[in-house]
C-alpha cells in the first residue's frame with residue numbers, strides 16, 4: 001500500500017533536516033514562495049523514481065555546502081525505503097534495509113503521479129514524456145514489463161554501437177535484432193493491452209473535468225503497423241546506418257493526442273490542458289486500483305496555477321474519490337480549504353525557511 005507514514009529528509013535544497021508524519025489522505029503543505037514546498041515533493045518523488053522532476057542533475061538538488069542528501073520513508077505496511085545520494089559516491093538505495101541494485105522494487109512500492117505546472121508537457125513535450133506516462137501504467141500493472149524493457153534497452157545500446165562502426169558486423173547485428181524484435185513485440189503487446197483498458201476509464205473520468213468530445217488518443221507503436229519489428233529492422237537498416245542509431249522499435253513509440261485534426265496542445269488553453277492531463281493521470285490510478293488493488297500516491301504542486309476555483313474543486317473531488325495519499329502545496333492553506341468535501345480528513349503542514357511545522361489534522 002503506497003502510503004507514507006513517516007518521512008525524513010536531510011539536505012535537499014533548503015530542507016536541512018525535516019521529519020513529518022503525513023496522514024494517509026490529503027496533506028496540505030502551505031508556505032511562502034521559496035519556503036521549501038516543492039522541495040518536499042521533490043524529495044518524495046526522488047525516493048520513488050530516483051530522479052528529481054525539476055532537474056536532470058543531482059548537483060542542484062543537494063543542499064549547497066553539503067556532499068550528500070538522505071530521504072527515508074516508512075510506509076503503511078512496515079516497509080521502509082531509504083536513499084542516500086552523494087555528490088562523489090553515487091547512491092545507496094535500500095528497501096527494508098536491503099541494498100537495491102535497481103529502482104524496480106522501490107518504484108513498485110510507490111506508484112507516484114505528479115501534477116504540476118510542467119504537466120502540460122505530456123501534450124506538448126517530446127514523445128519520451130508520453131512514453132514515460134504510458135510505461136508508468138504498464139510497469140505497475142504488468143510485472144514482466146520491466147524485464148522486457150531492460151532487455152530491449154540493452155539490445156538497442158548494442159545495436160546502436162554496431163551501427164556506428166565503420167565495418168558493420170552483420171552476424172552480430174542479426175543476433176541483436178532477433179532479441180530486440182522479441183522484446184520489442186512484447187513491450188508493444190503490453191502497451192496495447194494497457195491502453196485498451198485505460199482509454200475507457202479515461203472516457204469516464206474526463207467528462208467530470210472537461211467536455212472534449214473531439215479528443216482522440218492514438219497509440220503509435222514505433223514501427224510500421226503492417227510489419228513485424230524484425231522485418232521493420234531489416235527494411236530500416238540503410239537509414240539506421242546513416243543515422244548511426246536504430247530508427248524503429250518500442251523506443252520510438254508515441255501517443256498522438258488530438259482534438260479533431262489538431263494536436264491537443266495547439267488548440268486547448270493552458271487550463272484545459274491541465275484538466276486533460278489531470279484526468280489522464282487520475283484515470284491511471286483508477287485503473288491501477290481496479291487491476292491491482294494498489295493505490296497511487298499524488299504529488300500536486302501549485303494546483304491553483306492556470307485553474308479557476310471551480311476547476312480546482314473538480315480535480316480535488318476526483319482525487320478524493322481515489323481515496324489515496326495526496327501531498328498538495330499552496331501558498332495560503334485557505335486556497336485549498338473549500339476544494340475538498342467536508343468529510344475528507346486532512347493533515348496540514350506549514351513550511352517556513354526550510355522548517356516544517358505540523359498544524360494538526362482535521
Ligand SMILES: Nc1ncnc2c1ncn2[C@@H]1O[C@H](COP(=O)(O)OP(=O)(O)OP(=O)(O)O)[C@@H](O)[C@H]1O
Nearest residue numbers: 013014032033034035036037038039060062063064
Ligand atoms: N541546492 C540548494 N541548496 C540550498 N537551497 C536551495 C538549493 N536549491 C534551491 N534552494 C532554495 O530552496 C528554497 C526552496 O525552494 P522551493 O522551490 O522548494 O520553494 P517553494 O516553497 O516551492 O516556493 P514557490 O512557492 O515559489 O514555488 C528556495 O529558496 C531556493 O532558492
Ligand SMILES: [Mg+2]
Nearest residue numbers: 037038039301
Ligand atoms: Mg514551489
